[in-house]
Amino acid sequence: MTVVGYAPGAYDLFHIGHLNVLRLAAEHCDRLIAGVVSDEVLLLTKGRLPVVPLAERMEIVRNLRFVDEVHAETVPEKIDTWRQVGFDVIFKGDDWRGTPKGDRLERDLGAVGVRVHYFPYTMHTSSTQLRRALDALDGHAARRGALTS
Secondary structure, three states: OOOEEEEEEOOOOOOHHHHHHHHHHHHOOOEEEEEEEOHHHHHHHHOOOOOOOHHHHHHHHHOOOOOOEEEEEOOOOHHHHHHHHOOOEEEEEOOOOOOHHHHHHHHHHHOOOOEEEEEOOOOOOOHHHHHHHHHHHHHHHHHHHHHHO
């Protein structure tokens, strides 16, 4: 039996944490589908748009040798994505483990026979940290520009 894995993420400001999750996910399944969360779903679930547009994020992920397929995730509920894609195991960072959203994910997908596999979250690098650094640089440049005007 072929084990199909699903690794969802924004994959915005692609970094080593994203690479690690996708590489590890590929080692734990026969076929890996990377779900790239749409701009609209990110706005709905995280309250912000990504820096990099969906088509570009999908192209980056599609070109990783260990990703077999890329899916644009356009619905906020993973059970709905499972109905669209079909997978046996979903991969998430362990920052989801033991949280209300992680518990719900395990319950909803477990009911249809999907296993949730957690990987260590890359604490030292995240898109949120990169976005904050870029915002700080942008703010610094704006302040410096105001001083020299």
